[in-house]
Amino acid sequence: MTEMSTIRDVAKLAQVSVATVSRVLNGNGYVSHNTREKVAAAIKQLNYRPNDVARSLFKGRSKMIALFVPDIMNPFFPELARAVEDMTTQQGFTFVLCNTDDNLNKEMAYLEALKQKSVDGIIIVSSTMTAEYMENFDIPAVALDRIIHTNISSVTVNNREGAKEATQYLKDIGCRRIAHVSGPEHVSNARQRLKGYLDIAQKSEWFNYEYIEQGEYNFEGAKKATQILLTKHPEIDGLFVANDLMAVGAIKAAESLGLSVPDQLSIISFDGIKLGETTSPALTTMAQPIYQIGARAAEMLIKQVEQNEAQTLVEEFSVKLIERDSTRKKGENQ
Amino acid sequence: MTEMSTIRDVAKLAQVSVATVSRVLNGNGYVSHNTREKVAAAIKQLNYRPNDVARSLFKGRSKMIALFVPDIMNPFFPELARAVEDMTTQQGFTFVLCNTDDNLNKEMAYLEALKQKSVDGIIIVSSTMTAEYMENFDIPAVALDRIIHTNISSVTVNNREGAKEATQYLKDIGCRRIAHVSGPEHVSNARQRLKGYLDIAQKSEWFNYEYIEQGEYNFEGAKKATQILLTKHPEIDGLFVANDLMAVGAIKAAESLGLSVPDQLSIISFDGIKLGETTSPALTTMAQPIYQIGARAAEMLIKQVEQNEAQTLVEEFSVKLIERDSTRKKGENQ
DNA sequence: GTGAAAGCGCTAACAT
DNA sequence: ATGTTAGCGCTTTCAC
Numbered sequence: 001m002t003e004m005s006t007i008r009d010v011a012k013l014a015q016v017s018v019a020t021v022s023r024v025l026n027g028n029g030y031v032s033h034n035t036r037e038k039v040a041a042a043i044k045q046l047n048y049r050p051n052d053v054a055r056s057l058f059k060g061r062s063k064m065i066a067l068f069v070p071d072i073m074n075p076f077f078p079e080l081a082r083a084v085e086d087m088t089t090q091q092g093f094t095f096v097l098c099n100t101d102d103n104l105n106k107e108m109a110y111l112e113a114l115k116q117k118s119v120d121g122i123i124i125v126s127s128t129m130t131a132e133y134m135e136n137f138d139i140p141a142v143a144l145d146r147i148i149h150t151n152i153s154s155v156t157v158n159n160r161e162g163a164k165e166a167t168q169y170l171k172d173i174g175c176r177r178i179a180h181v182s183g184p185e186h187v188s189n190a191r192q193r194l195k196g197y198l199d200i201a202q203k204s205e206w207f208n209y210e211y212i213e214q215g216e217y218n219f220e221g222a223k224k225a226t227q228i229l230l231t232k233h234p235e236i237d238g239l240f241v242a243n244d245l246m247a248v249g250a251i252k253a254a255e256s257l258g259l260s261v262p263d264q265l266s267i268i269s270f271d272g273i274k275l276g277e278t279t280s281p282a283l284t285t286m287a288q289p290i291y292q293i294g295a296r297a298a299e300m301l302i303k304q305v306e307q308n309e310a311q312t313l314v315e316e317f318s319v320k321l322i323e324r325d326s327t328r329k330k331g332e333n334q
Numbered sequence: 335m336t337e338m339s340t341i342r343d344v345a346k347l348a349q350v351s352v353a354t355v356s357r358v359l360n361g362n363g364y365v366s367h368n369t370r371e372k373v374a375a376a377i378k379q380l381n382y383r384p385n386d387v388a389r390s391l392f393k394g395r396s397k398m399i400a401l402f403v404p405d406i407m408n409p410f411f412p413e414l415a416r417a418v419e420d421m422t423t424q425q426g427f428t429f430v431l432c433n434t435d436d437n438l439n440k441e442m443a444y445l446e447a448l449k450q451k452s453v454d455g456i457i458i459v460s461s462t463m464t465a466e467y468m469e470n471f472d473i474p475a476v477a478l479d480r481i482i483h484t485n486i487s488s489v490t491v492n493n494r495e496g497a498k499e500a501t502q503y504l505k506d507i508g509c510r511r512i513a514h515v516s517g518p519e520h521v522s523n524a525r526q527r528l529k530g531y532l533d534i535a536q537k538s539e540w541f542n543y544e545y546i547e548q549g550e551y552n553f554e555g556a557k558k559a560t561q562i563l564l565t566k567h568p569e570i571d572g573l574f575v576a577n578d579l580m581a582v583g584a585i586k587a588a589e590s591l592g593l594s595v596p597d598q599l600s601i602i603s604f605d606g607i608k609l610g611e612t613t614s615p616a617l618t619t620m621a622q623p624i625y626q627i628g629a630r631a632a633e634m635l636i637k638q639v640e641q642n643e644a645q646t647l648v649e650e651f652s653v654k655l656i657e658r659d660s661t662r663k664k665g666e667n668q
Numbered sequence: 669g670t671g672a673a674a675g676c677g678c679t680a681a682c683a684t
Numbered sequence: 685a686t687g688t689t690a691g692c693g694c695t696t697t698c699a700c
Binding site: 340341342352353356357359360363384385386387388389390391392393 | 692693694695696
């Protein structure tokens with residue numbers, strides 16, 4: 001390939017004006033069948049492709065959509081990204097993935113950079129971003145997984161209800177002392193999951209705030225938290241862990257203390273990432289419809305972008321219990 | 335925020351020409367200290383940010399770099415992406431992650447779309463892309479993890495040598511029958527790893543081509559492959575698995591057959607992803623310097639982009655054995 | 669040292 | 685049904 005040809009080259013070759021070429025390119029305005037053919041032939045002959053940058057400059061929009069995630073190393077987010085990517089790409093947008101480390105400065109820097117590139121909109125998973133900051137940038141946005149503000153559209157799941165179900169499930173299979181490894185306090189869905197745990201646990205006579213330990217939403221934090229929990233309170237026989245990644249840490253912790261999961265300790269977690277099927281034991285978990293929520297968020301954003309719809313939509317999906325091998329009913333053998 | 339201000343607004347406010355504003359913006363050309371101050375003040379007052387799209391249109395470059403990965407759900411690639419993202423962002427580029435499913439059509443579509451956006455360069459992990467196709471697009475590129483062609487710069491690791499070491503390691507700890515779960519044949523590094531296995535295995539009197547089973551570089555494929563291997567050949571006591579993700583499947587397979595890892599079966603794999611530390615048992619593996627190779631590829635590409643350096647660079651990093659719990663020396667107790 | 673002006677490739681009035 | 689042209693916001697000759 002030598003030089004990129006422009007709309008002018010096509011016009012010249014087809015012996016029409018650039019406006020006509022633009023018309024057939026965009027499929028609007030009148031253009032006779034005959035000229036359309038000529039133009040199409042010229043386009044083909046030159047292997048012409050319109051320059052998106054010029055288009056963006058004129059339109060002030062770039063056909064780009066970005067997804068902000070706090071931690072690309074947590075498999076939950078690649079799964080989510082996958083959904084957003086599929087949906088946006090399919091609709092002709094270029095998909096940009098931004099890893100923010102849940103760090104406001106990085107988020108702001110990305111927002112700034114993307115705005116300068118006329119990004120059309122962003123889908124954001126964030127615990128640190130505020131509505132005020134977002135407003136400054138005036139970019140269409142949808143919050144995903146974590147609510148930012150009531151005036152920003154969001155797609156989430158019923159975290160509290162799911163957490164209740166999880167905790168209740170542990171009771172139902174016969175656990176007598178149920179502890180919780182929670183996510184960070186500054187993350188809204190972590191707070192909701194904690195509340196759901198409390199909804200059930202606080203009604204039990206054995207309940208004790210020492211049964212809650214914070215595990216940072218990562219492997220290491222959860223492992224430590226679980227070790228503390230299990231060492232201080234050997235009577236614990238059920239554990240609700242705030243996400244799957246942490247549950248892997250919890251299993252490791254139990255293992256390090258010589259405790260068998262699920263024989264001596266039942267563990268249930270949250271998210272339903274693929275990884276949970278592959279651990280030993282496989283994770284019983286409250287599964288989010290990860291692909292759907294990602295796809296839905298993308299859909300909402302695209303509608304917002306294309307129809308200039310300012311309306312704030314709030315959508316909440318339901319999680320679903322998946323029983324695997326990290327929990328076992330008391331008295332049952334393998 | 336109301337309306338974006340332009341370079342004209344700044345010029346007007348500072349009472350200079352747009353050319354002068356451009357000069358201070360880009361730090362080139364002469365501009366007196368005094369005017370520089372005036373301009374800076376105007377920029378600040380208007381909270382002016384240059385429009386990258388207009389810049390791109392003029393320059394024909396966009397300050398965007400893309401990374402193509404075949405499978406964002408394999409944790410190896412998020413780790414790699416993380417490195418590329420850090421490096422590119424730090425150098426002022428916008429980072430774009432593209433998931434290709436190792437599918438030539440998707441790769442071509444992305445290439446096309448990105449070219450229209452004047453992307454500066456791409457880093458590509460691919461088994462399907464060819465040098466001919468790449469040439470058609472004429473975009474600076476660096477191949478990562480998998481070599482595409484000798485005339486395209488690449489960053490890889492010593493797959494064959496690493497595989498040899500892995501297999502030798504199994505021998506050294508006393509394994510008598512060592513099998514291999516290989517990656518797909520069309521992936522160059524998988525072929526190399528297979529060769530490395532053969533380098534050692536073929537010299538052994540017990541060797542048998544039935545000790546090689548293909549596992550698709552994913553969890554399910556590896557699980558099946560391992561089940562076949564272990565069922566047909568119960569004498570196998572050592573397994574070299576072509577990557578960590580597959581090793582998780584291999585462990586599951588062993589488990590499903592009631593075989594204990596590492597007591598009855600030692601497993602070593604390849605990659606050194608974080609996930610390997612969290613499995614039960616934790617994976618003994620040939621660790622790639624994932625972050626470094628990603629960062630190095632980004633570095634190479636940026637140099638190529640900025641200095642218009644056409645020179646083809648080939649860089650090979652070394653893998654390193656990390657002993658964890660999926661292997662055990664024969665005769666040793668826990 | 670600074671300004672005027674052309675032009676990057678495209679789209680959308682506005683004419684005809 | 686098609687052509688002419690202004691202009692999106694910027695950078696860079698080329699004058700002065």
